[in-house]
Amino acid sequence: MIELMVICVIWVAVAMETKKLKLNLSDLEAKTEQLTLEKIHLQNQTEDLRMNMTILQNQNEQLRNGDKLNKILAAIISYPNFPADLFCPDGVCQTCPKDWIQFQESCYFFYNLGSPWKTWDESRQLCQSMKSDLVVISSLEEQTFTKNTIKYYHDNNQGYWIGLQKVNNIWTWVDGSPDTLGYWNNPERSENFALIIQNATLTQSWYKTINGFRNRFICEIKALIF
CATH class of the missing domain: 3.10.100.10 (Mannose-Binding Protein A, subunit A)
Known part of the structure; x- marks a missing residue:
């Protein structure tokens, strides 16, 4: 009878520990999923930043080219007859x-x-x-x-x-x-x-x-x- 009670106690303890482990595992899986979602969000933000950086670089290059073109035109105008050839x-x-x-x-x-x-x-x-x-x-x-x-x-x-x-x-x-x-x-x-x-x-x-x-x-x- 005592052995049966010991077995029951052990079984209950194992069951409780198993349930606890399952809960911990479920919590870890939820956190992992959350981290995965956050990682994907960060990757998307990084990609957006890269695209914005590329757009800004292209705009800056266009501005520099436009400024250079204006300077060239101003220099050309200073010649009475500019020898383009x-x-x-x-x-x-x-x-x-x-x-x-x-x-x-x-x-x-x-x-x-x-x-x-x-x-x-x-x-x-x-x-x-x-x-x-x-x-x-x-x-x-x-x-x-x-x-x-x-x-x-x-x-x-x-x-x-x-x-x-x-x-x-x-x-x-x-x-x-x-x-x-x-x-x-x-x-x-x-x-x-x-x-x-x-x-x-x-x-x-x-x-x-x-x-x-x-x-x-x-x-x-x-x-x-x-």
Whole structure:
């Protein structure tokens, strides 16, 4: 009889513990389901955030492109006759044309081909055919850039034509301004055209010579700053 009562007590205890475990399991399953739902919700929120971020990035890119386009248009308008074929040959505008070098707000073309070279007039015509003109050197900084970029070739007297000539006995640049620098290498000479030579000191590198003397040359055009 006692054994039967012990068995009954044990059975009741096991049944109660089993019921408790089932309740705990059910609670865990409910919590797991809740966590799963919360995870799915967070994933959806994350995806929404990613989509919103992508939309914002695209909008920012459009704004940047629009701002860049406005700057390009403003820069183009500043030219009396904008040479689109020179600056935007493939529909994409650049600050300087291909093979030109930018310095400050100008682009420079250094003609470095071999002979036959060009007279001053021929050089200017070639520059003008590229919607530019022979270089106008208006500061020591520009002189330094030009002098450091040209190359020595043939002999000490060969150089690069610059846009400086004597007009009414006054040394005048092709833009009509009078020269105020006077970086002459041979100031005693009386010829009417000027070139810059490489094998000379910085402030004594302009060489007076005749138009018929053939040299390389330098063109200059305003850079497309945007």
